[in-house]
Amino acid sequence: MRERLELRDTVWLTVSLALVAAPHAERLATWVSLLAALLITWRLYLARTRRELPHRALLIVIVAAASAGVYLQYATLFGRDAGVALLVVMLTLKLLEMRTVRDAMLLIFLAYFLVITNFLYSQTIPTALYMLACVWFITAGMIGIHYSRAPRSVGPQLRTSAVLLVQATPLMLVLFVLFPRVQGPLWGMPTDSQRASSGLSDTMAPGSVSQLTLSDAVAFRVVFKGRVPELNRLYWRGPVLWDYDGRTWRAPRTRYARPSYNTEFYPVDYTVTVEPHGKMWLFALDLPGRLPPRALATSDFQLLSPEPVTARVRYDMTSFLDYSYGLDESDQVLKRNLALPAGYKPRTLELAQRLRRQHGTDEAVMQAAFAMFRSEGFSYTLAPPRLGDNSVDDFLFNTRSGFCEHYSSAFVVLMRAAGIPARVVTGYLGGETNPIGDYVIVRQADAHAWGEVWLRGRGWVRVDPTAAVSPARVEQGIGATAAASALPLFMHDNLVLRRMRLTWDSMANSWNQWVLGYTPERQRALLSRAGLEDATWRTLAGLLLATTGLIVLVLAFVTLRRLRVRVHDPVSRAYAAFCAKLARRGLARDPAEGPLAYALRIARVRPDLEAAVREFVALYVALRYGDASGENVGRLKKLAREFEA
Amino acid sequence: MPALLKPLTRWLFQLRGPERGEVVLVQRRIFILPTRAGAVFAFVLVLMLTGSINYQLSLGFILTFLLAGVGIAAMIHTFRNLAGLHVAAAKTASVFAGETARFGVSLRNPTRTPRYSVALTRDKTDAHVVDVPAAGDAIAIASVPAERRGRLSPGRLTLYTRFPVGIYYAWSYVELDTHCLVYPRPAPPGLPLPPLQASGAQGAGHGQGHDDFAGLREYRPGDSPRHIAWKTAAREQVLLTKQFAGIAPSELWLTLDLVPQALGLEEKLSRLTRWILDAHAQRIAYGLKLPHATIDIGSGEAHRDRCLEALALV
Numbered sequence: 001m002r003e004r005l006e007l008r009d010t011v012w013l014t015v016s017l018a019l020v021a022a023p024h025a026e027r028l029a030t031w032v033s034l035l036a037a038l039l040i041t042w043r044l045y046l047a048r049t050r051r052e053l054p055h056r057a058l059l060i061v062i063v064a065a066a067s068a069g070v071y072l073q074y075a076t077l078f079g080r081d082a083g084v085a086l087l088v089v090m091l092t093l094k095l096l097e098m099r100t101v102r103d104a105m106l107l108i109f110l111a112y113f114l115v116i117t118n119f120l121y122s123q124t125i126p127t128a129l130y131m132l133a134c135v136w137f138i139t140a141g142m143i144g145i146h147y148s149r150a151p152r153s154v155g156p157q158l159r160t161s162a163v164l165l166v167q168a169t170p171l172m173l174v175l176f177v178l179f180p181r182v183q184g185p186l187w188g189m190p191t192d193s194q195r196a197s198s199g200l201s202d203t204m205a206p207g208s209v210s211q212l213t214l215s216d217a218v219a220f221r222v223v224f225k226g227r228v229p230e231l232n233r234l235y236w237r238g239p240v241l242w243d244y245d246g247r248t249w250r251a252p253r254t255r256y257a258r259p260s261y262n263t264e265f266y267p268v269d270y271t272v273t274v275e276p277h278g279k280m281w282l283f284a285l286d287l288p289g290r291l292p293p294r295a296l297a298t299s300d301f302q303l304l305s306p307e308p309v310t311a312r313v314r315y316d317m318t319s320f321l322d323y324s325y326g327l328d329e330s331d332q333v334l335k336r337n338l339a340l341p342a343g344y345k346p347r348t349l350e351l352a353q354r355l356r357r358q359h360g361t362d363e364a365v366m367q368a369a370f371a372m373f374r375s376e377g378f379s380y381t382l383a384p385p386r387l388g389d390n391s392v393d394d395f396l397f398n399t400r401s402g403f404c405e406h407y408s409s410a411f412v413v414l415m416r417a418a419g420i421p422a423r424v425v426t427g428y429l430g431g432e433t434n435p436i437g438d439y440v441i442v443r444q445a446d447a448h449a450w451g452e453v454w455l456r457g458r459g460w461v462r463v464d465p466t467a468a469v470s471p472a473r474v475e476q477g478i479g480a481t482a483a484a485s486a487l488p489l490f491m492h493d494n495l496v497l498r499r500m501r502l503t504w505d506s507m508a509n510s511w512n513q514w515v516l517g518y519t520p521e522r523q524r525a526l527l528s529r530a531g532l533e534d535a536t537w538r539t540l541a542g543l544l545l546a547t548t549g550l551i552v553l554v555l556a557f558v559t560l561r562r563l564r565v566r567v568h569d570p571v572s573r574a575y576a577a578f579c580a581k582l583a584r585r586g587l588a589r590d591p592a593e594g595p596l597a598y599a600l601r602i603a604r605v606r607p608d609l610e611a612a613v614r615e616f617v618a619l620y621v622a623l624r625y626g627d628a629s630g631e632n633v634g635r636l637k638k639l640a641r642e643f644e645a
Numbered sequence: 646m647p648a649l650l651k652p653l654t655r656w657l658f659q660l661r662g663p664e665r666g667e668v669v670l671v672q673r674r675i676f677i678l679p680t681r682a683g684a685v686f687a688f689v690l691v692l693m694l695t696g697s698i699n700y701q702l703s704l705g706f707i708l709t710f711l712l713a714g715v716g717i718a719a720m721i722h723t724f725r726n727l728a729g730l731h732v733a734a735a736k737t738a739s740v741f742a743g744e745t746a747r748f749g750v751s752l753r754n755p756t757r758t759p760r761y762s763v764a765l766t767r768d769k770t771d772a773h774v775v776d777v778p779a780a781g782d783a784i785a786i787a788s789v790p791a792e793r794r795g796r797l798s799p800g801r802l803t804l805y806t807r808f809p810v811g812i813y814y815a816w817s818y819v820e821l822d823t824h825c826l827v828y829p830r831p832a833p834p835g836l837p838l839p840p841l842q843a844s845g846a847q848g849a850g851h852g853q854g855h856d857d858f859a860g861l862r863e864y865r866p867g868d869s870p871r872h873i874a875w876k877t878a879a880r881e882q883v884l885l886t887k888q889f890a891g892i893a894p895s896e897l898w899l900t901l902d903l904v905p906q907a908l909g910l911e912e913k914l915s916r917l918t919r920w921i922l923d924a925h926a927q928r929i930a931y932g933l934k935l936p937h938a939t940i941d942i943g944s945g946e947a948h949r950d951r952c953l954e955a956l957a958l959v
Contacts, residue, residue, distance in 0.1 A: 168714025
C-alpha cells in the first residue's frame with residue numbers, strides 16, 4: 001500500500017527485534033551482544049533524527065568482519081551457537097537497510113525465525129510466555145505497516161494482533177496433536193546442543209554425591225499407578241560401582257551374564273520421565289521387572305538407554321520391591337566384588353578381621369558393622385572434613401563424620417576385607433510427593449549411595465549404612481537431616497513456599513508431559529486411545545485436513561457474521577422483508593425508488609397484488625412518516641409475514 | 646483455448662458490464678490470493694517446521710503451527726476487509742481532454758467493522774487508498790487519463806486490500822455505470838478572440854430583456870441618447886446611462902465558421918473551447934452555434950459548462 005516506512009513502524013520493529021534477541025544476550029559471546037546492541041541503538045538514533053541510513057558498502061564491511069569474528073570465536077559458522085550469533089548480527093544489520101515495507105516484511109519473518117532459535121536453549125513456561133508476547137508484538141508491527149495512514153493509538157493494532165493469535169490457537173492445537181510426528185533428527189544434531197549435564201556419574205570419590213545434594217534440579221518425575229510406596233522404600237537404582245582403587249569407585253566396563261532373580265508379591269507400576277542428563281542410564285526402583293523400549297539391563301540390574309539421554313525420556317516401568325536375586329551369581333563376579341587394591345593400608349583390614357573373628361556368620365559381621373556405625377560416635381553431615389590419602393581409614397578412625405558416600409564406601413570396603421562380596425550402588429532415595437498432580441519428584445538433592453552384599457542362600461541384599469547413622473535421611477528424606485541448614489532454601493519446610501514450589505513443579509511437569517514430551521510415541525499412544533490404532537500418515541493427513549477445514553469454516557462464519565447489518569427498527573425490517581419477497585419474483589425495488597412509486601409500479605405489472613401492496617405500503621408510509629404507534633407496527637409485521645407475491 | 650478463456654474469465658470474475666446504482670461486495674465478488682510476501686512467509690514456516698522436527702523442539706512446533714493459524718485467520722480478515730462494502734459512483738468533475746479524470750467512488754460501510762487500507766485502482770500502477778470507518782463512508786478516487794473528448798467511462802475498476810498483514814491480496818472488480826464529461830482539449834492560449842459584435846446585431850430575437858431596467862452607470866461617449874437618464878441628469882448634474890439586463894456592451898457568437906475551414910473538426914472544437922474559456926475569463930457574453938445545437942448569449946460558469954458540454958458531445 002505505502003512504500004516507505006514511517007518512524008513509528010521503524011521504532012516498533014527495531015524494538016520487537018531487540019526483545020526477541022534479548023534472551024540470547026547472555027548466551028552469545030560478549031562482543032556479539034555488544035555489536036547487536038550498538039547496531040540497534042544506531043538504527044533508533046538514525047530513525048529519530050531522520051538521517052540517511054549508512055551506505056551499503058559499510059554494511060558489507062561490517063558483515064564480513066562480524067562473520068570472521070564469529071568464525072574465530074566458535075571455530076565454525078554452523079551449529080547452534082555460531083548460527084544464532086550469525087543470525088543476530090545479520091538481522092541487526094538488515095535493520096540498518098530497512099527502508100520499505102518489503103524490507104520490513106522480510107525482517108518480520110526473520111524475527112519469527114529468531115524466536116524459534118530461543119527454544120534451542122530454553123523451552124520452559126516463562127520462555128514460552130515471553131516469546132508469545134514477542135510474537136504478539138511482532139505481529140502487531142506487521143499490522144502497523146499495513147495501515148494506509150498511521151493510526152492515532154497502538155490499541156487497534158495490538159488488538160487485531162491478539163485476535164489473530166487467538167483465532168490461530170484452535171488450528172495450532174489441532175496441528176500440534178495431529179500433525180504426523182517424525183522421529184528427529186533429520187540431519188545431525190549439532191554437538192553443542194547438549195553441553196551441561198548434571199547428576200550421577202559412573203565414578204564415586206569423596207565429595208561427588210554431596211555436591212549433588214546442593215542442587216535442586218529435577219532428576220526425574222514418577223507417576224505411580226495406584227498407591228505410592230513409603231518413601232524409605234524408594235531406592236532408585238543407578239550406576240553400580242564394583243571397582244575400588246583406594247579412593248575412587250568405578251562401574252565395571254566388562255559385561256557378565258545376568259543372574260537369575262525371584263520376585264515376590266505384587267509389582268509396582270509407574271511411569272518415569274527422566275530429565276536429560278547426558279549419560280546412558282535410566283532409573284527404576286529396585287528391582288526392575290521390565291525394560292523400557294530399546295533399553296537394556298546390565299548384570300547388576302542397571303537400566304541403560306541405547307544412546308545418551310539428551311532429551312527428556314519417558315517410559316513405563318514395573319518394579320518388584322520384594323525380591324531376591326543373584327543366588328546363582330558366578331564366582332567370577334563374586335571374586336571381583338571381593339577385590340581390594342593391592343598394598344592396601346591394614347587398619348581397616350585389621351578391623352574387618354577382628355569382626356570376622358568375633359562374629360561367626362556373614363550376617364553377624366554385617367550387624368556388628370552396623371552397630372559400630374550406630375554407637376561409636378559416627379555422625380552424618382553434608383560438610384564433612386577433608387580426608388587424607390587413605391580415605392576409608394581416615395574416615396573410620398579419625399573424622400567419623402560424613403555423608404552417604406562415606407558410609408557406603410567404608411562399609412563395602414569393610415565387608416570385602418571381611419570376605420563378604422559387596423559393592424556400592426548409587427542412585428536416588430525417596431523423592432517428594434507432589435499432591436498437586438499426584439506424582440513424585442526426585443531431585444539431584446535426593447542422590448544417595450548405599451551398598452549391596454552377597455550372602456550365601458540369599459543372594460544380593462541391599463544394605464544402607466547411612467540408615468544406621470541418620471535414620472531420618474532414609475525415613476523422611478534429605479530435608480529432615482540435621483545438617484539441613486546447609487541445604488538450599490527450597491528444601492526448608494516453609495508451608496507457603498513449599499506449596500508454591502509444588503504448584504509450580506506440577507505445572508512444569510504437565511508442561512513437560514504434554515507439551516515438551518509430545519513425541520511420536522506419545523502421539524501414537526494418544527491416537528490409539530482415541531480408537532485410531534496404527535494410524536498411518538494417510539489417515540492422519542485426512543483427519544488433519546478434515547479438522548482444519550472445519551475450524552476454518554467455523555472461523556470464517558464467526559468472523560464474517562460480524563458483518564451482518566442488524567436492522568433494529570421493526571418497521572424497516574418489515575419493509576425489507578416485503579421488498580425481498582417481491583424481489584424473488586423479479587420485482588426488485590430500484591435503490592432510488594420510494595415506497596409509493598414502487599407500489600404503483602407493482603400495481604401496474606401485477607394487478608393481482610394491487611390491493612395487498614397498497615394496504616401494506618399505505619401502512620408503512622403512515623408508520624414511517626407519521627405516528628408510529630405500537631399496535632400498527634404489529635399489524636405491519638403481520639402483513640409482511642402474510643404477504644404472498 | 647483463448648476462445649474458451651474469455652467466457653471462463655467472465656464467469657469466474659463475474660464480469661457483467663456496467664452496473665447501475667449501488668454495488669454490494671458480496672462473497673462471490675471478492676477474490677483472494679497470497680502475495681509474494683505470503684509465499685515468503687510460507688517458506689519461512691516450512692523452514693521453521695523442518696528445524697522443529699530436526700531439533701525436536703515442541704515449542705518450535707507450537708510456534709510454527711500458531712503462525713500457520715495466523716496465516717489462515719489473516720486470509721479471512723483480508724477477505725472481510727472488503728466484504729459487505731457498498732460501492733457507488735460519486736460526483737465526478739468534468740475535465741478537458743489530455744487531463745486526468747478523477748472518478749469519485751463512494752465506499753459505504755454499513756457494518757460495525759472499520760475497513761483499513763482499501764485501495765481503488767484502474768490499472769494497478771497507481772491506487773488511491775482510503776479507510777472506511779465503521780458505519781461510515783469514504784470517497785476513493787480512480788484516476789483515468791481522459792484522452793478523447795466525449796463521455797468517458799471509468800471501465801473496470803479494481804478495489805483491493807492487503808490489510809491486515811500483507812500476506813494476502815483480496816480484490817473485487819467493479820464496473821460502475823457512470824461517466825465523466827471530457828471537453829475538447831483547448832487550443833493553446835494566445836489565440837485572439839473573433840471580433841465582437843454590437844449587442845442585438847444578430848437580430849431582435851436574441852436581444853432579449855430590452856425593457857428590464859437593471860441600473861445606472863456613468864455615461865460614456867457613444868451611448869445611445871435614448872438610454873440617458875435625463876431626469877437624473879437634471880437633478881444630479883451628471884450624465885448617467887440606463888442599463889438594461891441582457892444587453893452586454895458587446896457580445897460574441899461563436900460558430901464553427903469562424904475557424905479556418907482547412908482545420909479538422911477536433912482542431913475547430915479546440916479553438917472554440919479556447920475562445921469560450923477566454924471569453925469567460927474576460928467576462929464577455931457569448932453564445933454558441935453548432936450544427937445540432939444553439940446556446941444563447943450568456944455568461945457565468947453554468948453557461949460556460951453548458952457550452953463546453955455541447956462541444957464535448959459534437
